[in-house]
Amino acid sequence: MGNELDFHGNIRTPDIRMLYDMKEVLYDREWLDRASNVELYYMYRDLYKDESNLEKMKEHNLRYDITVIPPRMLGREYVKTAGHYHPYVPGTELSYTEVYQVLEGKATYLLQKQEGDLVTDVMVYNAEAGDCIVIPPNYGHITINATGDTLKMANWVARDFSSVYGPIKELSGAAYYLLVDxxxxxxxxxxxxxIRSRETMDYPEFGLSSGEDMYDLVDDMDKLAFLTRPQDYTSAFKEIVGK
Structure with missing residues (x-):
């Protein structure tokens, strides 16, 4: 107890990612061998203001989540999420997409595209409170808190699939680790x-602007159709990727 989230008067308890849940993807194995199994971060899934909002989310097959990552060092490595890919949209060669918004603190987002056995692109965004980051199709991603402050971030994502953790876990993490150096x-x-360092941006086609609470898109959910139908937005994603 003690990690409840008050979301518009709804008190929610988190799913908790523990250190030992992350053992396959950490850099500093010597440190891990001596470390106790502490709580790393907190995931509050399927949040909604009221039942009307929930019905809209279900109608559009979307889910709104919040993740809270307190500052911590994992030995020489900054605390991070486990990292995952998304499954393909049926009938396409494109995976489902996702969008994040930093609510408090700062985040480092590492995105990587894998084609066959090779990673062909790695992008890194440094985002501050209010900034949005769209995860393009076929990119895996991790979030890193490389600061001394708690990171709180939200995401919109399709509600009916399971994230794919295996490829990143099997390769001991993402293509790069972020250490103190x-x-x-x-x-x-x-x-x-x-690594291609990318600047954060607004996404007007998707109704996403820095500083504007993206939860409010619950009242204009057609703007979020790119999350479930990426095949209809290939030109927009090409611009986002920038290559």
Whole structure:
């Protein structure tokens, strides 16, 4: 107890990611061998203001979540999420997408595209409170809190699939680790492309602007159709990826 979230008067308890849940994807294994199994971050899934909002979300097959990541060092590595990919939209070669918004603190988002056995692109965004980050189709992603403050972030995502953790877990994490001295490559990947540092942006086509609470799109959910039908927005995603 003690980690409840008050979302518009609705008190919610989290799913908790523990340190030992992350053992396959951490860099500092010597530190891990001595560490106790502490709580790392808190996931509050399927949040809604009222039943009317919930019905809209179900009608559009979407879910709104909040994740809270307190500051912590995992040995030499900054605290992070486990990292995952999304499954493909049926009948397409594109995965479901996702959008994040930083509510409090600062976040480092690492996105990586895997084609076959190779990672062909790695992008990193440094986002502040209010900023939104769209995860394009076919990109895996992790979130890192490389600060001394608690990170609180929200996401919109399709509600009817399970995230795919296996590929990142099998390769001991993402293509890069963020340590106190900066990013280093994960040797389990072999050759990886250099990181492309990207600037945060607004996404007017999707109704997403920095500083505007993206939960309010519950009243204009057609703007979020890119999350479940990425095949209809290929030109927008090409612009987002920037290559």
């Amino acid at each position: 900066g990013f280093i490559t994960n040797p389990d990947y072999g050759e990886v492309p250099p």
